[in-house]
Amino acid sequence: MQEKVIEVRNLVKKFGSFVANDNLNFDVYRGEIFGFLGANGAGKTTAMKILCGLSAPTSGEVKVAGFDIYTQTEKVKRNIGYMSQKFSLYEDLTIAENIRFYSGIYGISPKDRKAKQEILLKNLDIESSKDSLIGSLPLGWKQKLAFSVAVFHDPKIVFLDEPTGGVDPLTRRKFWDLIYETADRGITVFVTTHYMDEAEYCNRVSIMNNGRIEALDTPENLKNQYSAKNMDEVFLKIARNKE
Amino acid sequence: MKQFIGFLRKEFLHIFRDPRTMIIIFGIPVVQLLLFGKVINTDIQNAKIAILDQSHDNTTQKITSKLLSSGYFVLAKELQPGEDVEDVFRKGTAKMVVSFGPNFEQDLERDGKEDVQLLADASDPNTARILTSYAGGIINDFVKKEKLQNIQLPNQINVEVRMLYNEGLKSVYMFVPGIMAMILMLISAMMTSISISKEKELGTMEVLLASPLKPIQIVLGKVTPYLLLSFINALTIILLGVFVFGVPIRGSFFLLMAESFLFIMMALSLGILISTVAPNQMVAMFISLLGLMLPTILLSGFIFPIQNMPLPLRIVSNIIPPRWFIVIIRNIMLKGTGILYIWKETLVLIFMSFTFIALSIRNFKIRLE
Numbered sequence: 001m002q003e004k005v006i007e008v009r010n011l012v013k014k015f016g017s018f019v020a021n022d023n024l025n026f027d028v029y030r031g032e033i034f035g036f037l038g039a040n041g042a043g044k045t046t047a048m049k050i051l052c053g054l055s056a057p058t059s060g061e062v063k064v065a066g067f068d069i070y071t072q073t074e075k076v077k078r079n080i081g082y083m084s085q086k087f088s089l090y091e092d093l094t095i096a097e098n099i100r101f102y103s104g105i106y107g108i109s110p111k112d113r114k115a116k117q118e119i120l121l122k123n124l125d126i127e128s129s130k131d132s133l134i135g136s137l138p139l140g141w142k143q144k145l146a147f148s149v150a151v152f153h154d155p156k157i158v159f160l161d162e163p164t165g166g167v168d169p170l171t172r173r174k175f176w177d178l179i180y181e182t183a184d185r186g187i188t189v190f191v192t193t194h195y196m197d198e199a200e201y202c203n204r205v206s207i208m209n210n211g212r213i214e215a216l217d218t219p220e221n222l223k224n225q226y227s228a229k230n231m232d233e234v235f236l237k238i239a240r241n242k243e
Numbered sequence: 244m245k246q247f248i249g250f251l252r253k254e255f256l257h258i259f260r261d262p263r264t265m266i267i268i269f270g271i272p273v274v275q276l277l278l279f280g281k282v283i284n285t286d287i288q289n290a291k292i293a294i295l296d297q298s299h300d301n302t303t304q305k306i307t308s309k310l311l312s313s314g315y316f317v318l319a320k321e322l323q324p325g326e327d328v329e330d331v332f333r334k335g336t337a338k339m340v341v342s343f344g345p346n347f348e349q350d351l352e353r354d355g356k357e358d359v360q361l362l363a364d365a366s367d368p369n370t371a372r373i374l375t376s377y378a379g380g381i382i383n384d385f386v387k388k389e390k391l392q393n394i395q396l397p398n399q400i401n402v403e404v405r406m407l408y409n410e411g412l413k414s415v416y417m418f419v420p421g422i423m424a425m426i427l428m429l430i431s432a433m434m435t436s437i438s439i440s441k442e443k444e445l446g447t448m449e450v451l452l453a454s455p456l457k458p459i460q461i462v463l464g465k466v467t468p469y470l471l472l473s474f475i476n477a478l479t480i481i482l483l484g485v486f487v488f489g490v491p492i493r494g495s496f497f498l499l500m501a502e503s504f505l506f507i508m509m510a511l512s513l514g515i516l517i518s519t520v521a522p523n524q525m526v527a528m529f530i531s532l533l534g535l536m537l538p539t540i541l542l543s544g545f546i547f548p549i550q551n552m553p554l555p556l557r558i559v560s561n562i563i564p565p566r567w568f569i570v571i572i573r574n575i576m577l578k579g580t581g582i583l584y585i586w587k588e589t590l591v592l593i594f595m596s597f598t599f600i601a602l603s604i605r606n607f608k609i610r611l612e
Contacts, residue, residue, distance in 0.1 A: 052453040074455060082453035086446025092260045093253065104249025105454045150450075159453075 002029040004063075005157050005188045006051065011060035013046055020046040022211040024060070028157075028190060033183050035199050036192040038208030039239065044192045045085075045161060047208075051190070052159055053077050065156040078106070081150035081158035085165065088146050091135035095126070098134060099149060106153035120148050140171035144178055151182055158182065160191040164198065176201050196232040205231070207238050214238050246456065250464035257438065258468060267434065272426045272476050273483070279418040280488050287373050291319035293337040295328065300348040302389075306359075309385050310341065315377050332364040339363045339374045357386055408577045419484035420572035421545030423477060424506070424565035428539050431473045431507050433531035435514030439465050440527040443518075458607065466511050473510070477503040484576075493579025502575065502589065506568045509592050512599035513564070519606035539565045567591045 006028035013021040020043045028034045038044040049055040051064055053073045062069040065079035082088075089098045096117065103113040121127045124144055134142060143163060151158050160179075164172045176198070183189050191202070199205050199219060206216040215222055215238055219231055228234045258264050292310070296303050310316050319337040322328065331337045344350070344358030351357060361378055363371035409416045442448040442465075451461050481499070484490040492499060513535070521527035540546060542556060543565040549557055560566050567588040574580045582589065 054449065054452050077453060077455045080453065082450055084446035084449045086444075088446050088450040090253070090257070090447060091445070093256055097253070097256060101249055101253045102454075104246055105451075105456055107246065107455075 002031075004028070005030050005065055006034075006190070007061070007063040008051075009061040011047070011050065011062055012058045013043075013050060013055070014058045019211050021050070021057075024213055026206055026213060026216055028188060030156075030188055031183055031186045032204065033179060033189045033191065033202045035202030035205035036190060036208070037194075037196075037199055037205055037235065038192075040194075042208040043211040044208050048159055048161060048190070048192060052080060052082050079156045081153065081155040083146050083150040083158070083160050083163055085161045085163075087139075087142055089134045089142065089149060092133060094131045094133055095121075095137075095145065096130050098145075099152065102149050102152060108153055116152060120152070124148060140167060140174070143167060143171070143175055147175070147178055147182075151187055154185075155187065157188040157190055160189065162192055162194065164193065164195065169197075172198070196230065196235055199231040199235075207235060209239055247460065247464060250456075250460070251467060254438070254464060254468045258472075264434065268430055268472055268476070271429065272422075272480055275426065276419070276422050276480055276483050279422055280415045287315050287370070287377060289317050290315060290339065290370070290374055291337045292316045292339045292341060292374075292378075293320040293322050293328075293331045294318060295322035295324065295326070295340060295342040297324050297345045298343055298347040300346075302348040302351060303343045305389070306343075306382055306385055307341075310378060310381055313377075313381055315374075315381075328362060332366075337364075338367075338370060339378065341378060351386065357382070413488075415484070415488040416490055416577060417545075417573075419480065419488065419490050420569045420576065421543070421565075423480045423503070423572060424543060424545065424568045425536070425539050426476055426480060427473055427503070427507055427568075428510050428535050428565060429531075430476060431469055431510030432514040432517065432535055433528065435466055435469045435511055436517035436521060436527040436531055437524050438469070439515065439518035440521045441524050444523040462515060466515065469514075470507060470511060473507045474504065477507070490576060492576050494575035494581060498582060499572070499575045502568070502571050502585075502592075505589065505592050505596070506564070506571075509564055509596040509599070512596050512603065516599045516603045516606070519603050538563045542566065544569055564592060564595055 004027045006026075008024050008026050011021055011024040012019070022043075024047060036044050036048065046055070050057050050062060050069065053064075053069060053076050057069070064076045067075040067079070069076055090101070093101065099117050099120070100113065103110075108116070118127075121130060124141070126141065126145075129137065129141075134145070137145070147158075147160070147163065150160075164175055167175070172195070179189050179191070179201075191198075193199065202219065204216065204218050205222065206213050207222075208214065215225075215234070217225070222228075222234045223230065226234045226237050228237060258268070294307055296307065307318075311318055316339075320331060322331070322340065322342075328340050328342070331340055340362040342360040342362065344360070347358050359382060361375045363375050365371040406412055439448075439462075442451065448461075452458065456464075477500075481492070485492060514531075517527055517530050517534075521530055538559075542549075542552070542560045542563050544560070545565065549560050549566065552560065571585045571588045571592075574585050578584075
């Protein structure tokens with residue numbers, strides 16, 4: 001059995017009388033690309049915030065990177081990376097300054113930073129733009145950079161909250177190449193998305209509806225189970241069944 | 244600690260790279276002080292007056308030259324008896340007419356009666372009031388000194404007026420504390436609330452919260468640069484006030500700085516509170532401008548005296564922090580009093596700071612849950 005990096009048991013999150021997460025149970029394994037799907041308001045952002053330590057659950061057990069989310073929040077945070085829905089670098093700082101800032105937060109020494117920064121710039125092929133302001137870069141670059149910065153400190157898991165919103169298919173494809181590379185390095189990728197073609201790229205996906213996880217398996221198995229041609233159909237069938 | 248320094252470096256880069264922030268922080272304080280101190284001056288200088296002298300005797304001429312040499316007035320027109328006085332006001336030639344009755348000198352010496360009339364253009368009531376009181380003062384003074392020395396009038400009450408703490412009635416004495424309160428509110432409260440809500444708007448706040456940084460470190464990191472800049476501004480305003488406008492610091496300089504520091508802390512906690520409520524920069528700016536700047540200008544006693552306000556506004560003015568700060572600054576700078584006389588105001592500011600911090604923490608927790 002593979003190493004579990006996320007364990008969720010009976011997770012419940014309520015806002016007043018509204019139940020955003022209704023008894024979630026799932027595991028995520030090391031090096032996996034785990035797709036977290038669901039319509040808007042299905043509760044996926046809430047669940048993701050809990051996993052990142054941004055929000056406390058109402059009840060249930062949650063372990064992230066082997067640490068308990070209630071008592072070891074700090075250790076959890078040291079071992080995860082996070083890229084928000086909105087673009088999460090500072091537009092008025094240069095690439096190097098952004099990297100320097102985030103390295104500082106995660107306590108990466110200046111020596112390590114310089115070495116890693118060089119590799120990062122080389123991988124993304126943007127060595128000459130090191131001192132350009134982020135605001136002046138094209139959106140596709142920004143997203144790849146934001147992702148690279150989110151995994152700069154080699155976290156065990158990186159959480160991506162709808163990372164490819166508003167980007168053309170080609171750029172999205174390139175972004176996914178980067179995700180694969182990261183997963184190959186043993187970093188678990190936990191990604192939420194609405195794009196069903198992206199769901200096909202994941203190792204396993206879970207589909208949420210009204211706060212519950214309705215299905216969780218590999219895209220292949222899900223398609224067989226729901227006798228659907230693609231993930232789009234799977235998603236629609238699940239959503240319709242429940243209405 | 245290293246984390247913190249890195250955070251500060253980033254904050255200063257934000258500030259120095261944004262021209263608007265730079266203008267607000269370094270331009271506005273100086274411009275406002277100069278504007279209020281030099282241009283928007285309620286002191287009267289070279290006001291135009293007209294003179295209608297029906298007796299043309301020695302005394303009236305002396306009084307006229309006294310008026311014109313005071314520096315407050317210049318002669319715009321000499322009216323002839325029978326001319327339409329109001330015409331002067333309608334045309335805007337003069338703001339005030341001094342009219343001496345016929346036989347002024349005789350009436351004065353024989354009966355002690357000053358047959359002189361001041362007519363002012365009260366479409367601008369403030370100026371009219373100030374002009375007439377200045378002119379009245381000069382005329383009375385002259386008559387008392389030159390003419391009535393030897394005459395003892397029965398039952399006359401001599402009122403002697405002395406303006407303590409600001410003998411020259413200079414309005415800049417009033418503006419310096421007010422502007423200081425306003426600028427510190429602007430920079431500390433408004434700029435911090437904008438800079439924190441900017442992180443929320445751009446989504447970087449979530450990234451920071453998901454990092455090992457503790458919320459308190461994030462808030463301190465956001466606030467510290469503005470604390471430093473506000474303090475520099477407070478010093479600049481005081482120095483400009485002292486060296487350019489000659490406002491005295493009669494009390495302890497140390498106390499003045501300590502109280503300014505307290506006020507800055509209060510404003511910063513208010514800024515944090517605003518940022519916990521505002522979802523984006525625009526809202527933060529509107530709350531700060533409408534909720535802080537306007538009341539600071541209108542209700543703090545900076546320009547309009549609080550005693551003259553209707554009761555409801557007087558009550559409202561109590562919750563406006565600069566109202567207390569202005570009292571403190573005036574006391575220290577102009578009256579030279581120590582903490583014994585301003586401890587109540589100081590306590591109010593301390594109480595306000597704690598309230599704002601407590602409310603911010605509560606709001607912050609609600610948001611995280």
